[in-house]
Amino acid sequence: MEYRQLGRYGVRVSPICLGTAFRGFWAGRTDEKTCIRTIETAVDLGINFxxxxxxxxxxxxxxxxxxxxxxxxxxxxxxxxxxxxxSEIGPGPNDKGTSRYHIMREIDRSLKRLGLDHIDLYLLHHFDPDTPLEETLDAMNDVVRQGKARYVGMCNYTAAQVVEALWVADRHGFATPACLQNQYNLIHRSGVETELLDRCRRHGLGMMTYSPIAVGLLTGRCRRGEDPPADSVW
Known part of the structure; x- marks a missing residue:
């Protein structure tokens, strides 16, 4: 397996990252044992991400x-x-977003579910317009300082939001985001190709992409003008 640096940082990852959203598991078409076997097989093949x-x-x-x-x-x-x-994980007023309250609570919950004492890369899943970036990145800095995460990063951020986050982190001496994760496939190309790749190269960010086959739309099984197959998540 080939391994690459995550942006300008020293950690090396496989070029293929195994996503564990397990859409079939959500839909009741895949059982837990199959999910675990998938993870084990990926690791046996050299995937470390x-x-x-x-x-x-x-x-x-x-x-x-x-x-x-x-x-x-x-x-x-x-x-x-x-x-x-x-993401929203409950009905409470603080069950969503990237406030200090939500971040500090959710990192502990994630660690408990994962059975780990730290997460290697902890990402802000979306930009939160209701919380100042200073608060968000200060909390993420504390997550790193407390040893609960090794690196932090961003997901689904625009180019402008990426630059702002990097500026805030630099200005306050917070842990610098190590990577950006955004959707990228043959259907969703423009934002990544026109702006984000350039920003990542310029600032030394690793670039992670998700949904390379558009949640199954690009497998060849879904055809224009036809209903999706009965066993499709669509």
Whole structure:
């Protein structure tokens, strides 16, 4: 397996990152054992980069990943595990966003579900217009300082939001975001190709992309003017 640096940072990851949203699991078409076996097979093939989020299936995907990691304890130190924070995970007024309150609570919940003492890469799942970036990045800095995450990053940010976040982190001496994760495939290209790749190169950010086959639309099974297959998540 080939491994690459994550932007300008020293950590090296496989060019293929295994996503663990497990849409089939959400839809009831894939069981937990199959999900765990998928993770184990990916690791056996050399993939050391695994992506998750607190939001996926109400936290159940993190729990499944945690079970897989527990079964591969001897390999954990060679893996780069990611998770994310932002999404609405309950009915309460503070159950969404990137406030200090939400971040500090959710990192602990994610660690518990994953069965880990730290997450290697902790991402802001979306930009939060209701919370100052100073508050958000200060909290993420504390997550790193407390040893609960090794690196932090951003997900679904625009080019302008990326630059602002980097400026705020530099100005206040906060942990600098190490990477950006955005959707990129044959359907969704423009934002990444016209702005984000250039910003990432310019500032030394690693670039992660998700949904390379557009959640199954690009597999060849979904045809224009036809209903999706019965076993499709669509």
């Amino acid at each position: 695994i992506d998750c989020a607190n939001f996926y299936f109400g936290g159940r995907c993190e729990a499944v990943l945690g079970k897989a990691l527990a079964a591969m304890k001897d390999k954990r130190d060679n893996l780069v595990i990611t998770s994310k924070v932002w």
